[in-house]
Every structure is written in structure tokens, then in C-alpha cells.
Amino acid sequence: MSQPSRLMAKDLSVSFGKSSVLNELFVTIPDGSLTVIVGPNACGKSTLLRSLARLQSVQKGQVVLDGKAIHRQSSRSVARRLAILPQMPTAPEGLSVHDLVVRGRTPHQSALRQWSKADAAAVANALDKTGMADNAHRPLESLSGGQRQRAWIAMALAQDTDILLLDEPTTYLDLPHQIDLLTLVQKLNRETGRTVAMVLHDINLAARFADHIVALKDGKVHREGSPAEVITEQTMDQVFALPCTVIADPVHGTPHVIPA
Numbered sequence: 385m386s387q388p389s390r391l392m393a394k395d396l397s398v399s400f401g402k403s404s405v406l407n408e409l410f411v412t413i414p415d416g417s418l419t420v421i422v423g424p425n426a427c428g429k430s431t432l433l434r435s436l437a438r439l440q441s442v443q444k445g446q447v448v449l450d451g452k453a454i455h456r457q458s459s460r461s462v463a464r465r466l467a468i469l470p471q472m473p474t475a476p477e478g479l480s481v482h483d484l485v486v487r488g489r490t491p492h493q494s495a496l497r498q499w500s501k502a503d504a505a506a507v508a509n510a511l512d513k514t515g516m517a518d519n520a521h522r523p524l525e526s527l528s529g530g531q532r533q534r535a536w537i538a539m540a541l542a543q544d545t546d547i548l549l550l551d552e553p554t555t556y557l558d559l560p561h562q563i564d565l566l567t568l569v570q571k572l573n574r575e576t577g578r579t580v581a582m583v584l585h586d587i588n589l590a591a592r593f594a595d596h597i598v599a600l601k602d603g604k605v606h607r608e609g610s611p612a613e614v615i616t617e618q619t620m621d622q623v624f625a626l627p628c629t630v631i632a633d634p635v636h637g638t639p640h641v642i643p644a
Contacts, residue, residue, distance in 0.1 A: 388451070389415050391436060391466070391547055391579065395445035398431050398603075405431045407603035408445065413547075418573045419581040420590040423600035424624055429583045430471060432600065433551050436581070437468040463491035467540040468549040471583075472556075475524055481535045482520040485510055488542030510541035513572060530561035534568065541572070548572075550582035554589070562586070566593045587624075591615045591639045599623050615639035 391413040398406040405428045413419050413436070421429045434440035436447055438454045447454040454462060467488070475484055488510065489503045511517040514534045524532055533553055540548055550569065554562040570593050573580045584590045590597060591611040598608045601623045607614050620626045620641060627644035 389413055390450050391581075392448050393432070393436060393445065394448060396432075396435060396442055396447065397444035398428070398435060398440060398442050405603055406435070406442075409600075409604050411598055411605050411608070413579060413581050414596050415579050416573075416577050417579060417595040418570060418593060419579075419596040419598060420594035421581065421583045421598045421600065422585075422587060422590050422623075423606075427600045428603045429600055430551050433468070433549050433581065433583055434470075437466060437549050438462060439468065439470075460491050463543065463545075465545050466547040466549065467543040467545040469536050469540050469551065469553060471551040473536055477525065478523050480521050480523055481516055481527070481538070482507070482511070484524060484535055485516075485520075485538045485542045488539040488544075491543060506542050506544050510538040513541060513575075514538040514568065528561075529557050530564060533557065533561075533565055537565075537568070537572075545578075547579045548581075550580065552583050552585065554584065554586070562589060569593070587615060587620070587641050588633075588639075591641075592633065592636055611639050615641065 389412045393409055393411050396406050396409040409432065421432060423429050431440055435442055438447065449457065449462065449466065485507050489506060492503065511520055514537055516534050516538050519527065519531060524535060527535065554565055557565065566589060569580060572578060594611055596608065597611055597614040599606045599614050599619060606623050607619055615630060617628055617630050620628050629642045629644065630639050631642065633640040
């Protein structure tokens with residue numbers, strides 16, 4: 385009998401004032417997979433991701449991490465198992481890449497446990513995995529958009545968690561940098577076995593890189609499964625109101641959406 389997934393939401397409802405965003409939503413993030421959350425604007429994608437990371441208060445239901453309600457666990461305990469990179473993160477002016485990545489080690493430190501060899505190794509590994517070692521001492525503001533995103537991902541990697549959540553990590557990047565970044569995330573998932581869940585707007589990129597896709601509509605999971613199961617002409621019409629033709633990508637074999 386298979387073990388339950390480590391991260392899931394049960395009967396989750398979130399509202400902002402009188403506006404309901406998530407409505408009794410149930411979703412499970414498959415362990416070791418690269419999951420992409422898609423859906424139209426204002427359907428609750430980022431709210432779901434923030435709720436999974438305990439950054440968003442909920443009105444009903446709960447997020448479960450390792451079999452226990454996440455809101456009943458300490459912040460430090462959660463941060464040692466789950467990392468989130470929010471949309472458009474900010475850092476103090478003049479902060480170097482290395483100093484940013486060092487901040488990822490905060491959950492592993494305390495008054496009794498300061499900087500250690502394990503911390504140094506984790507930072508060095510994160511810089512190496514993201515290809516940012518040569519830029520370690522450059523200030524963040526001197527980097528290109530793609531390099532900055534790699535630096536932030538390196539910080540999340542240095543946190544050394546088994547679960548990584550990314551909220552629209554390709555925002556404001558041109559297409560070559562989007563593919564570069566998603567290739568990096570996919571490689572990290574494959575090589576380390578980390579569970580990754582992220583929000584993307586581009587359906588074709590989601591289909592190309594995801595193992596598992598969750599399509600939201602009106603605050604609920606409309607459909608989930610493999611790209612081939614979710615990215616269909618029927619789902620595109622129902623979720624996005626987009627008449628289209630879906631073909632197999634001639635290079636990758638994944639679903640490719642051609643708007644009508």
C-alpha cells in the first residue's frame with residue numbers, strides 16, 4: 385500500500401473580504417513530482433500555493449504536511465521541510481548573491497547552533513547546482529532577470545528542504561530565459577528527488593515540463609493528472625474558454641495548444 389503524499393489541502397476555503405477565492409478545494413501534491421498549477425487569472429493559483437506554505441490564512445479546511453495540520457507545526461519545523469519562492473521577491477539593495485543564499489540556512493540555525501560546515505556546504509552546493517558560483521559576490525541588482533531568479537532559487541535550495549514551491553518563477557523573463565529556468569528546475573527535481581510545485585501561466589511550457597498538472601477554475605480543482613490527461617481541447621474550453629486545437633509537440637511529444 386502506497387504512502388500518502390506529504391503535502392495536501394483538504395476542504396480548503398480562502399476569502400478576501402466578501403470575495404471567495406478557494407472553495408472547499410481538495411488537492412494532493414505527488415511526492416517527487418514536478419507539479420504545475422494552471423488556470424485563468426484570479427482563479428486562486430497563487431493563493432493555493434501560499435496556503436500550502438502556510439503564508440495565507442484560511443477560513444475553512446486545512447493544509448496537511450507529513451500527516452499533520454501545517455498550522456499546528458512550528459515555523460522552524462515547516463521551514464526545514466518546505467521552501468517557497470514567492471512571486472517577485474525583494475532583497476535589500478547591495479546584497480550579494482552569496483549573502484542572499486546564506487539566508488536560506490536560517491531555519492537550520494539557532495542561538496546554540498550558529499554557522500557550521502554543513503551550512504557552508506549547503507550554500508556552496510546551491511550555488512553550484514544553479515550555476516551561480518561565479519556570480520556569488522556580485523550584487524543582485526547587477527544581474528540579469530534570469531540570473532536573479534537563479535540566485536533566488538539557490539537561496540531556496542540552500543534551505544535544503546524536500547519540498548519546493550515556486551510562484552510564477554518565469555514572470556518578466558523572455559522565452560529563452562523561461563526555458564532556461566524551467567530546465568534548471570526540472571533538472572533539480574530529477575537529480576535530487578525534490579517535490580516541486582509551481583504556478584505557471586504558459587500552458588505549453590507547463591505541458592512540456594510538468595509530470596503532473598492541476599487545473600483550477602472558480603477556486604476548485606477542475607481537473608488534474610498528467611499533461612496528456614489535462615491539456616485537452618475540452619479542458620482548455622472549459623477552464624480558459626479558449627477554443628483550440630491540441631496536437632503533439634513535434635519535438636517533445638507533449639500536448640501543444642494552438643488557439644483557434
